[in-house]
Amino acid sequence: MKILYGGDYNPEQWPREVWEEDYAALGLASIDTVTLGVFAWSHLQPDQDTYDFSRLDAIVERAVEAGASIVLATATGALPPWLAHEYPEVNRTDFEGRRHVYGQRHNACPSSPVFRKLSAELAGRIAERYAGTPRLVAWHVGNEYGGACYCDLCAAAFRVWLRERYGTIERLNEAWNATFWSHLFSDWEQVVPPNALSEHWRGPDHTAFQGITLDYLRFMSEAMREAFRDEKAAIRRVSDVPVTTNFMGMYRPIDYHRWAADLDLASWDNYPPGPREHARMALAHDLMRGLKDGAPFWVMEQTPTITASRDVNPVKRPGVLRLWSWQAVAHGADAVLYFQLRQSKGACEKYHGAVLDHAGRTDTRSFREVATLGSELAALGPAVLGARTPARVALLFDWDSWWAAEMMDGLNRHVKYPAVVLAYYSALWQAGAGVDVVPVTASLDGYDVVVAPLLHLLKGDVADRLEEVVARGGSLLTTFWSGRVDEDDNAFLMDVPGPLGPVLGVRVEETDSAEPGVVNPVTLPGGLVSEASLVFELLVPQGAEVVGTYGADFYAGTPAVTRNRPHGPDGGEAWYVGTGLDAAGVGAVVRQVLGRHGLVGPYADLHDVEHAVRVRDGERYSFLLNHAPGPVEVLAHASGTELLTGRRVEQGDTLRLEQTGVLLIHEDR
């Protein structure tokens, strides 16, 4: 039992004799896991009536022989040519209303009956054939679900979905505020998908009717989930091995929270957009871990060297692969997998990094780093496996708010939901606070602090539950643009921030906006001046205390940040940040909030040094990760054993972390 180590392996692309070379090399890297068959549909089923498992049999057989743990795909990540040719309706119709013909991948219309039938059938046949494979550790359904289809089949399914959601056309019209711009529908048939040919202009974020577009996003996310469920059901009939599909972290098109219940374990593909995204990766890990109530997740894909899909694809610097892999483990990953084990020879990923390059070399820097990490993971063995991540801070993440905020007309298009969430997460991360990233439906009982950046759309009882957090002495921190709209994206017909007003003790009278680069200095406690930008809400306290004030424009001297104590000085606190504070400003607010609960960590003052903890059966594993651009020295916060070196560490010892350095301290009990 150990952390799984390996990745996608597609040996059908090269001759049988190379397989031997592959396994020899992978052994050198302590690789023990292979993901097979992700894009195998076209060789598994060469036409509608023929299934041919010979190639996959050989591949699986060789993997079994090598003693590898096996992740087996249902092979539906891309359509085979014959299917697209014989049934054109399986191809998607895009946002521009154009029916596609065959190409690329992730190309199936989720509403197509033929696709649904054949994909589930394929999944079932694979499951039947390989359910008994030794060391089969997971089923991998589809691949990176995403995108959208706007075809007539989807339109029809959308109408069915709407009818189920709303019951009557009157309720639909109300939800969409359809009387605006003469949109009162008199029949479900009149509804068309919102795209470039109907409600949209400029692109997916510009819609005349936010309510329609919001519902289509929900519908499409659900339609793909249905397709996933079909395949899972086909597997479940013959196998109890866990089923997953690889998610993509903060990925807008799919509401992963809605999908989470259908996964047996969460997994995701970690391709950060740049070299300095440690906080963003940590946030994504925590978001993925939050899908299954904190259970360990898998990194299903990462690249050993370069990613092939960007305009510019630099190599990972020395030590970065190891650092980022351990970061994943620190945040709860029990598998560290690559895309892919050997490079493809042709097509658009032929330069995507792989454990083995086109020449199959094992004497390269990249391979050596993969092998070093492999030996460390092997040496670690079962330690940390299954360990959970303790957290007293919850950060609310909400796809509905994301969708609603970014398609909103009227305030500031430069505000992006993930950027605001990341700003607050980064401050928590730098402060060393363990964070659970959870949906708004999650229980908040166990948390001292709830941070809800840009909680734009309020649904269900979330306002009440946030009030309860404060009522029981906890802290709530939320920001501008929160509490604006209900589940239908209709404005609350009351003071902003709507149902959050009472707990926050403030109302927003005006919302000013500015182009990026325009700054209003906001003075915070202790004299810190934060350069606020983009959004400037003009606040009128309704009981709240003013914590920060604007320094410029006609509202100079008025509140920008407030704190409410609705239950008196001894009760909880509700913070409201009405403007786009800079990182220093967010950091100051966050630390004040954490401080009341003693949640600022021991390494909080070391910039870009990450401290993360996993706990199992009372055993406490502390990860120290140096993301800073040079070595740092830290004073150990606890005594224990550093597991990567086996050395003892005493509390107060000076520990040196090289650039990209990692320490894993098994703390004394």
Add this chain to the structure above:
Amino acid sequence: MKILYGGDYNPEQWPREVWEEDYAALGLASIDTVTLGVFAWSHLQPDQDTYDFSRLDAIVERAVEAGASIVLATATGALPPWLAHEYPEVNRTDFEGRRHVYGQRHNACPSSPVFRKLSAELAGRIAERYAGTPRLVAWHVGNEYGGACYCDLCAAAFRVWLRERYGTIERLNEAWNATFWSHLFSDWEQVVPPNALSEHWRGPDHTAFQGITLDYLRFMSEAMREAFRDEKAAIRRVSDVPVTTNFMGMYRPIDYHRWAADLDLASWDNYPPGPREHARMALAHDLMRGLKDGAPFWVMEQTPTITASRDVNPVKRPGVLRLWSWQAVAHGADAVLYFQLRQSKGACEKYHGAVLDHAGRTDTRSFREVATLGSELAALGPAVLGARTPARVALLFDWDSWWAAEMMDGLNRHVKYPAVVLAYYSALWQAGAGVDVVPVTASLDGYDVVVAPLLHLLKGDVADRLEEVVARGGSLLTTFWSGRVDEDDNAFLMDVPGPLGPVLGVRVEETDSAEPGVVNPVTLPGGLVSEASLVFELLVPQGAEVVGTYGADFYAGTPAVTRNRPHGPDGGEAWYVGTGLDAAGVGAVVRQVLGRHGLVGPYADLHDVEHAVRVRDGERYSFLLNHAPGPVEVLAHASGTELLTGRRVEQGDTLRLEQTGVLLIHEDR
């Protein structure tokens, strides 16, 4: 009798009980006018065979009860869903050739017989039902006509329009210079609309055949006018109340001059793109006033606070709403109306500013400013109502030149017609000269000065009439790129500037161009050096005097600006500016032209202080408007009564104008 004050009101979006709250609040703001039913089609006609006026009856009834003046719409600004669904041909086909399905607004094909029939029928029924409504002050047809359709119905109508215009296919081929690139048409049926699938690349401004595209712009503008005329005719059968539709100032797709005769009064929606657009707004006001020979116009829409449609939507700063509203009145507005009186709860305009916000508050800064302005307008009463704006300067504005100049290939795509017009208008505005902005067909008899920036396309007898201005001692000022093409956009086969050559006494031998930012210093009289850019015409005087010369490049020392006196030193003057002078350069030239006629105003040296005059029955009202970023002091140019305060003003008094301040002096006779 007073200036109308109010705006769009769509109470069908909220419950009946809120209406009472609405009227109570609007009364506090002295609001007396409501525009009703602009997007009401879908509730007025729920299907093709049913009309249901119950909601509108109640709305109108309540407005009547409140004593409001009523502007009633024909409700055709957006199609109802059933119409788009049952008759797909009413939906537009866009520039990319894509037939749209249902969505957004302003979405009807103007050539669709079904749309034409049903829209006129609806207008007629509304007119019949509400013609006798008390205080019905105007009919509001459609809404913000614009855009374009490229469907087969439009193609067929275009061919009919062409046949009427040209008579024979030979004349068509000649007009379009069709022999170029093998385009000789042998049958009208071969003509297709110019769009992304035919003559265009990159977008609407890049066409292989300017003549075809120019004609399609004319046709489409006319097609929409025909749709408007249908509705107006249906109204006129039962009502003599004035008919209007809301225009949009300098709006490229529609030739408002061609439409003007069909309006009973001009009205427009004033949404400036930024906070410092006072000269642009003044130009737009004057352009709108020019549609009806100087008669007062209406501001049909403006926002009290933010506009919802921009990427970034800042609030209007304190005092700005009042300043801009008085500016409209100063330029001839007899109505100041808002979009809208109460915010919509959902869809893309839910954050658009309104007199009443979602909470219905009357204790906000925004509401207070609206109310203050309301009380001022109420106190003013009938003064200035109906007053005209005296002007001795005409500025020629020409949609054909706009279209032709911006789709032209071969010189400089960075030159934009409205920017050039605005540069010259701004100089006139800063100099305090009253300006009529008129079509090239307007009589020029009453003007001392005619300014014709970028008069690219010369049609009719305009060259002769400009010559007459100079012949009778007036001044003509025109610029680069003028006199280049005839009505068909074919080059004059003579020296540039074509028929304007004789009066200007100059010929253009070469036209050099440069990227934005490249400057050639032009020396003007008095030693002023203007940083000229974009266009550099190389001029050969043919009788004209050189007034400005280039300072750089191989044409350093050659003429850039000339003045011709074809009738000797005592006759009129014809100025030609062959380059893109900067604001200081344009200002210097304009003031020299104005100076000869004594038209430089008394406040010309106060930057961003506007002086505008309205006159009725010999009564003279002088508006002083401070657009500068701080207070200014001015010496009163005349004695009279300041109407907003009731105070006496004596000529020569020092008057203080606060930032955004306004004075309205009723001058002594």
Add this chain to the structure above:
Amino acid sequence: MKILYGGDYNPEQWPREVWEEDYAALGLASIDTVTLGVFAWSHLQPDQDTYDFSRLDAIVERAVEAGASIVLATATGALPPWLAHEYPEVNRTDFEGRRHVYGQRHNACPSSPVFRKLSAELAGRIAERYAGTPRLVAWHVGNEYGGACYCDLCAAAFRVWLRERYGTIERLNEAWNATFWSHLFSDWEQVVPPNALSEHWRGPDHTAFQGITLDYLRFMSEAMREAFRDEKAAIRRVSDVPVTTNFMGMYRPIDYHRWAADLDLASWDNYPPGPREHARMALAHDLMRGLKDGAPFWVMEQTPTITASRDVNPVKRPGVLRLWSWQAVAHGADAVLYFQLRQSKGACEKYHGAVLDHAGRTDTRSFREVATLGSELAALGPAVLGARTPARVALLFDWDSWWAAEMMDGLNRHVKYPAVVLAYYSALWQAGAGVDVVPVTASLDGYDVVVAPLLHLLKGDVADRLEEVVARGGSLLTTFWSGRVDEDDNAFLMDVPGPLGPVLGVRVEETDSAEPGVVNPVTLPGGLVSEASLVFELLVPQGAEVVGTYGADFYAGTPAVTRNRPHGPDGGEAWYVGTGLDAAGVGAVVRQVLGRHGLVGPYADLHDVEHAVRVRDGERYSFLLNHAPGPVEVLAHASGTELLTGRRVEQGDTLRLEQTGVLLIHEDR
């Protein structure tokens, strides 16, 4: 016998009486050549059953009467309206999958049987009628072939082409690495053209399957060539006069090397994108000359003044037209032709420069420069005509590598093939080395130096032939990204740079990339530090000597540039530049390579002074062209007669070259 001088002449656009004016003026400019009928289809064939040669008869007759040399077009550069209307399939379907309707030019689907039949028929009828025309010097087929079509006819033709290329579907699947992303085709019918509806996203350079897109580019280039060949065959049946079509220099969509064998002479249109493109023009001239093994070519089009198609179109500065025209002659042009002799009156080229402007003036700067050049060419007479350009340097240019490199995913999208080629060509040009720009299939026997920038795709025996160059003592210079893929764009399954590894003696272990602007200083021999950017290959010498090293990042101190001497110190050299050196760095490397062969020219140290040589029958003509921004003085490298002035020049004389100055020295034997 002299260099042809003239250009496109389309007098069907203006009245007969103007023709007389035209010829009188053209005579003043010593113009002797007219290109007729390029876009004449619509008047030559007004409908499918009618041919009408009356207009062309008159035009040809008048040209014959004037004694002009005549280039006669087949008139198929644009479809006539009736053809597009009656046979919609002749119109192209674009990359977005949209069938176009009538418009623009170069608008025919090359796979349309109707177009193919009618275009060849027209070419044949024109050839029959005018084959006997006096002084007919060339046939001009089509016009600027280019673009692409994606219609069903092309799809079908593509499948035929693939079947011929690959024979079996298995071989197709292998070539395209189709097993990647489930693309195993089981029937040719399943193949669709790669475009925005199938394999592409973002645009033509982003494809999921490079192999498919590469083959479609090859197919489309060949399909147009077939159309050209049809027309040529129709001509050849009745005429032996040379046939050409006007190419466009470095034009990506068409593989001119594949077409070259079908041309009787090469010709091209020279419209440089900016004013300082002398090296790029030189490269394009040499590329065009290389099409026919060094035989003289024609400049079929250039503009006397401005080009109409750019956003900003500055006039050619004084002297530039003459300088660039002589540059063309210096590089092997035997014809200097304009587009066009008189300006069109309408449509998108009405402002395109012409010998005669709309007023027909002959007293303009532009006309005077045209006339001066005309008189010089006339005075030169037969000298240099037919002379060849000696070169000991070959630069390999390869459309396959261009296509493959720019659609590649995974390294750096900012690297552009022509920019890399131009960087190396510019260094050769500045050093005064005569260069032949040749296909990879060309014999390399005659060259001392072979430069192969970014030879990404290696096909045929090119690796072997490059090895031979080094084996016989020559020098090879190649760069990063070379030797990566085979003819199918599949990676070589060996160390990079693939089959070039042995001769270069180096392997590339990693390829790092950076955004534009990021610099890594590379130290070269002599201490020169070059600012390298975009690509940084990490090199492991396998016998090669390190010549340049990186100065920064984790690979500081490792090799960036290497030189291999596989045959010992006295053999040839193989240079590898693994990074994007700046101009100084490329210059230093190139001069070191040239230096070993004594190929650095006498004027190499005078920046932007060009030296080019033509030789015929042992007579040597040296052109000195001053592209620098001021006058320069040079010491004559040889004695001889300066032909433009007739003056003697002695070796060592100080010669003054004015800005844009030209000297043409007929060297003493």
